[in-house]
Amino acid sequence: MPKIIDNIEEKIFKAAFKLFAEKGYNSVSMKLVAEDVGIAVGTLYNYHPNKQQLFFNVLKQNIKQMFSILNQVIEREGNTVEFITTLYDQAMRSRGFTEEIIKNSKKQQMIALKVDFIKMMKAIIHKVNERKKLTISAKNEEKLIRLVLLVIIDLIKEFPDEREENITFISNLVDRIYK
Amino acid sequence: MPKIIDNIEEKIFKAAFKLFAEKGYNSVSMKLVAEDVGIAVGTLYNYHPNKQQLFFNVLKQNIKQMFSILNQVIEREGNTVEFITTLYDQAMRSRGFTEEIIKNSKKQQMIALKVDFIKMMKAIIHKVNERKKLTISAKNEEKLIRLVLLVIIDLIKEFPDEREENITFISNLVDRIYK
Amino acid sequence: MPKIIDNIEEKIFKAAFKLFAEKGYNSVSMKLVAEDVGIAVGTLYNYHPNKQQLFFNVLKQNIKQMFSILNQVIEREGNTVEFITTLYDQAMRSRGFTEEIIKNSKKQQMIALKVDFIKMMKAIIHKVNERKKLTISAKNEEKLIRLVLLVIIDLIKEFPDEREENITFISNLVDRIYK
Amino acid sequence: MPKIIDNIEEKIFKAAFKLFAEKGYNSVSMKLVAEDVGIAVGTLYNYHPNKQQLFFNVLKQNIKQMFSILNQVIEREGNTVEFITTLYDQAMRSRGFTEEIIKNSKKQQMIALKVDFIKMMKAIIHKVNERKKLTISAKNEEKLIRLVLLVIIDLIKEFPDEREENITFISNLVDRIYK
DNA sequence: AATGAATGAGGCTTCATTCAT
DNA sequence: AATGAATGAAGCCTCATTCAT
Numbered sequence: 001m002p003k004i005i006d007n008i009e010e011k012i013f014k015a016a017f018k019l020f021a022e023k024g025y026n027s028v029s030m031k032l033v034a035e036d037v038g039i040a041v042g043t044l045y046n047y048h049p050n051k052q053q054l055f056f057n058v059l060k061q062n063i064k065q066m067f068s069i070l071n072q073v074i075e076r077e078g079n080t081v082e083f084i085t086t087l088y089d090q091a092m093r094s095r096g097f098t099e100e101i102i103k104n105s106k107k108q109q110m111i112a113l114k115v116d117f118i119k120m121m122k123a124i125i126h127k128v129n130e131r132k133k134l135t136i137s138a139k140n141e142e143k144l145i146r147l148v149l150l151v152i153i154d155l156i157k158e159f160p161d162e163r164e165e166n167i168t169f170i171s172n173l174v175d176r177i178y179k
Numbered sequence: 180m181p182k183i184i185d186n187i188e189e190k191i192f193k194a195a196f197k198l199f200a201e202k203g204y205n206s207v208s209m210k211l212v213a214e215d216v217g218i219a220v221g222t223l224y225n226y227h228p229n230k231q232q233l234f235f236n237v238l239k240q241n242i243k244q245m246f247s248i249l250n251q252v253i254e255r256e257g258n259t260v261e262f263i264t265t266l267y268d269q270a271m272r273s274r275g276f277t278e279e280i281i282k283n284s285k286k287q288q289m290i291a292l293k294v295d296f297i298k299m300m301k302a303i304i305h306k307v308n309e310r311k312k313l314t315i316s317a318k319n320e321e322k323l324i325r326l327v328l329l330v331i332i333d334l335i336k337e338f339p340d341e342r343e344e345n346i347t348f349i350s351n352l353v354d355r356i357y358k
Numbered sequence: 359m360p361k362i363i364d365n366i367e368e369k370i371f372k373a374a375f376k377l378f379a380e381k382g383y384n385s386v387s388m389k390l391v392a393e394d395v396g397i398a399v400g401t402l403y404n405y406h407p408n409k410q411q412l413f414f415n416v417l418k419q420n421i422k423q424m425f426s427i428l429n430q431v432i433e434r435e436g437n438t439v440e441f442i443t444t445l446y447d448q449a450m451r452s453r454g455f456t457e458e459i460i461k462n463s464k465k466q467q468m469i470a471l472k473v474d475f476i477k478m479m480k481a482i483i484h485k486v487n488e489r490k491k492l493t494i495s496a497k498n499e500e501k502l503i504r505l506v507l508l509v510i511i512d513l514i515k516e517f518p519d520e521r522e523e524n525i526t527f528i529s530n531l532v533d534r535i536y537k
Numbered sequence: 538m539p540k541i542i543d544n545i546e547e548k549i550f551k552a553a554f555k556l557f558a559e560k561g562y563n564s565v566s567m568k569l570v571a572e573d574v575g576i577a578v579g580t581l582y583n584y585h586p587n588k589q590q591l592f593f594n595v596l597k598q599n600i601k602q603m604f605s606i607l608n609q610v611i612e613r614e615g616n617t618v619e620f621i622t623t624l625y626d627q628a629m630r631s632r633g634f635t636e637e638i639i640k641n642s643k644k645q646q647m648i649a650l651k652v653d654f655i656k657m658m659k660a661i662i663h664k665v666n667e668r669k670k671l672t673i674s675a676k677n678e679e680k681l682i683r684l685v686l687l688v689i690i691d692l693i694k695e696f697p698d699e700r701e702e703n704i705t706f707i708s709n710l711v712d713r714i715y716k
Numbered sequence: 717a718a719t720g721a722a723t724g725a726g727g728c729t730t731c732a733t734t735c736a737t
Numbered sequence: 738a739a740t741g742a743a744t745g746a747a748g749c750c751t752c753a754t755t756c757a758t
Contacts, residue, residue, distance in 0.1 A: 002735055002743035026205055029727060040744045042730080051728070143334065143348055150329045155322060169322055176355055183717080208752060210720095219719040221755080230753065362738080384563055387731060389741095398740040400734080409732065501692060501706055508687045513680065527680055534713055539722035539756055566748060577723045579751080588749070 011037045012047055016058045021096035025055055056109055059097050063113070066090045067120050074127045081171045083128050084152075088167050091152045098153050121145045144177055190216050191226055195237045200275040204234055235288055238276050242292070245269045246299050253306045260350045262303075263331075267346050270331045277332045300324045323356055369395050370405055374416045379454040383413055414467055417455050421471070424448045425478050432485045439529045441482075442510075446525050449510045456511045479503045502535055548574045549584055553595045558633035562592055593646055596634050600650070603627045604657050611664045618708045620661075621689075625704050628689045635690050658682045681714055 005011070015036040019028045030051055034041045048054035073086045091098050100110075101117055122145060136144065148170065155166040184190070194215040198207045209230055213220045227233035252265045270277050279289075301324060315323070327349065334345040363369070373394040377386045388409055392399045406412035431444045449456050458468075480503060494502070506528065513524040542548070552573040556565045567588055571578045585591035610623045628635050637647075638654055659682060673681070685707065692703040 002733095002741090004736060004742070008742085030729085031727080041728090042745065043743050045729070046742065049729095139344075140348060143330075143338075146333055146337065147326070147330050147352075150333055151322075151326050154325055154329055158325065159322070165318070166322075169319060173326075173356075177352075187717095209754080210752075213720090220753090221720065222718050224754075225717070366739095388733080389731075392741090399732090400741065401739050403733075404738065497702070498706060501688075501696075501703075504691055504695065505684070505688050505710075508691055509680075509684050512683055512687055516683065517680075523676075527677060531684075531714075535710075539720090539754095541721070541757060545721085567750085568748080578749090579724065580722050582750070583721065 005039060005043075008037070008039065008043070009047060012039075012044065012054075013058055013061065016054055017062065017094070017097075020055060020058060020100075021094050024096050025100060030054075052107070052109075055100075056113070059100065059113065062094050062097050063101075063117060063120075066094070067124075070124050074124055078128075080128060080174055081167065083124075084171045084174060085167050087148075088152055088156070088163070088170065091149070092156050092163075095153060095156055098149060101149070118142055118145055121149070148174060184218060184222075187216075187218065187222070188226060191218075191223065191233075192237055192240060195233055196241060196273070199234060199237060199279075200273045203275040204279055209233075231286070234279070235292070238279070239292065241273055241276055242296055242299075245273070246303070249303050253303055259353055260346065263327075263350045263353065264346050266327075267331055267335070267342070267349070270328075271335050271342075274332070274335060277328065297321055297324055300328070327353060363397060363401075366395075366397065366401070367405060370397075370402065370412075371416055371419060374412055375420060375452070378413060378416060378458075379452045382454040383458055388412075410465070413458070414471065417458070418471065420452055420455055421475055421478075424452070425482070428482050432482055438532055439525065442506075442529045442532065443525050445506075446510055446514070446521070446528065449507075450514050450521075453511070453514055456507065476500055476503055479507070506532060542576060542580075545574070545576065545580070546584055549576075549581065549591075550595055550598065553591055554599065554631070554634075557592060557595060557637075558631050561633050562637060567591075589644070589646075592637075593650070596637065596650065599631050599634055600638075600654060600657075603631070604661075607661050611661055617711055618704065621708045621711060622704050624685075625689055625693070625700070625707065628686070629693050629700075632690060632693055635686060638686070655679055655682055658686070685711060 012033070016033050019033055019036060030041055030044055033054070034044050044054065048057055069090060070083070070086055073083050076082075078086070101114055122141060125145065151170055151173065155162075155169070159166060191212070195212050198212055198215060209220055209223055212233070213223050223233065227236055248269060249262070249265055252262050257265075301320065304324060330349055330352065334341075334348070338345060370391070374391050377391055377394060388399055388402055391412070392402050402412065406415055427448060428441070428444055431441050436444075480499060483503065509528055509531065513520075513527070517524060549570070553565075553570050556570055556573060567578055567581055570591070571581050581591065585594055606627060607620070607623055610620050613619075615623075638651055659678060662682065688707055688710065692699075692706070696703060
């Protein structure tokens with residue numbers, strides 16, 4: 001009784017994305033993802049070799065998208081508020097992931113991904129702030145990037161209905177820090 | 180074979196605390212806690228109805244302790260650095276917990292605990308800053324408190340060997356915000 | 359997308375043979391066979407109703423080939439060493455199968471195959487030994503045939519690099535038995 | 538609804554023994570063992586950390602018993618027939634295992650076990666034959682030991698109702714080889 | 717009150733088989 | 738006739754929880 005399913009890859013991506021983003025890695029079972037897509041568990045394994053990799057694949061794809069969008073803002077010479085708005089909206093779409101990036105994972109793949117992520121964020125923030133004199137050390141800058149991400153994730157989770165206020169809050173924070 | 184155990188409640192608390200703080204909720208099994216205490220699994224269930232509740236109970240107790248210690252700093256008229264140092268060291272002792280506080284749990288109990296936690300933090304910060312004029316709204320203040328906690332937890336996890344630098348970083352941040 | 363495949367039956371035979379011989383029944387999946395042939399899994403099922411039957415079919419075919427080759431030795435009036443050498447080399451080509459023959463399968467088909475196999479071996483051995491007086495009972499002869507096969511399979515598996523020694527060993531054994 | 542089960546270790550041993558001996562490693566599932574014992578699957582894991590280890594544990598225990606019994610024959614100065622009879626009856630009890638010993642496993646534990654097994658067999662056969670002059674090489678002797686075991690296993694499987702004849706057959710074989 | 721063996725649901729993964737295209 | 742995605746049963750293992758002792 002196999003049936004052909006339209007856009008199954010995309011459906012898996014979206015379901016996995018939604019579930020991991022909402023509930024985090026541990027609270028999402030492969031069965032749950034399969035049910036959400038409306039397919040059998042085994043079918044998942046035709047597209048992703050295991051749960052870890054499903055997670056990574058969705059995450060990687062997500063980060064790619066995120067940076068492509070952020071880069072557009074930079075190229076438009078957007079200011080802090082525009083930048084934070086975009087970052088906020090992207091993070092909104094991927095709560096659970098950004099969280100997972102922030103988490104202290106020992107998995108080699110995850111570490112590599114995090115390093116890349118921080119690097120990209122740094123590059124972008126530098127572009128945004130290139131007209132300002134950055135007087136902080138590289139180490140402290142990494143800490144600040146983490147901070148910005150953390151705050152965004154947290155506000156999204158905690159005050160999901162206050163988009164405008166949250167963005168203002170974070171923008172002020174960033175401007176104050178990169179004064 | 181049953182044996183009388185001295186201070187069993189306290190022993191459970193300490194062991195559960197240590198383990199949850201070190202490893203986080205999911206990586207600690209009831210068997211592990213029981214073994215660490217030196218009792219049978221069943222005995223744990225005489226004192227805490229299930230794993231969730233054990234976690235909450237220990238967490239509640241931990242927060243109580245934390246505030247009692249922070250209050251002492253306030254009463255000594257400690258400054259920001261002293262306050263952050265204490266907070267940092269307390270958070271250090273309870274990594275796993277604070278992480279769980281930050282996580283977006285839907286459990287009613289957890290939410291209530293978080294509200295209390297923020298309330299207490301607010302009270303303390305007000306005392307620290309009562310000599311300064313606070314010009315931020317109550318809402319934004321709550322956000323700032325969350326931010327400070329988040330940053331502390333994150334730095335502890337990510338740069339565990341840089342205690343001094345981390346404390347300086349956070350203190351500067353706080354002073355800049357509550358300028 | 360469907361393509362016409364030349365000699366598909368033969369290709370399936372060869373691939374299945376190679377894989378089962380190398381890896382044994384359990385370690386070969388239908389997908390693996392299909393990939394090795396360069397066809398789709400479904401196509402396999404057009405030629406063999408299921409995995410068991412594929413195995414049997416290939417096995418039967420293999421045994422046929424084997425006897426045809428052994429018969430040539432007999433017709434050439436080969437001696438024990440020549441006969442064992444041929445048998446050894448054939449078994450070498452089909453390790454996985456011979457093992458399965460030896461295994462105690464309850465499947466009716468397998469049993470029938472085994473009976474045939476022994477019968478053919480008997481016929482051949484009788485030819486080899488027709489100049490000697492066989493003084494053993496039919497039953498014991500069957501046991502001896504099984505023994506010879508077993509030993510060949512075992513030596514191939516256990517001491518695969520000692521072809522010459524193995525053949526000598528077995529030939530001596532046979533000569534001693536059919537003294 | 539836990540219930541206390543009498544002699545559970547022994548029951549697991551016996552069930553695992555029976556099933557592995559009958560069906561071989563791959564055809565026995567943990568569920569099957571549990572059902573045969575009349576316990577839950579999880580309970581198995583209180584006694585053996587995983588399936589591999591369950592198998593090894595039962596196997597090791599079995600080999601121990603086997604050698605202890607064979608040694609008694611040796612000490613009684615039993616002749617070939619007595620020795621083979623005992624070996625035969627032991628192997629009868631443990632078909633699947635002896636088979637597994639003969640199998641070409643890559644697992645380190647299994648290899649070690651096999652080396653030990655062959656060594657013990659060698660020692661025992663030497664005792665049995667000490668009055669005869671052994672003129673075969675060590676390597677060939679190993680091959681002969683394997684042969685004897687193989688034949689025993691095979692005859693048990695193939696002609697289970699002909700105990701007497703099988704034993705006579707094997708004894709004759711051994712005497713002829715170690716002539 | 718303490719014990720810890722027993723339970724069994726639930727998680728990840730594999731793979732023979734089916735069937736719409 | 739060929740395809741290969743989809744299926745789902747079945748396998749191994751973990752662990753929160755129960756309850757007879």
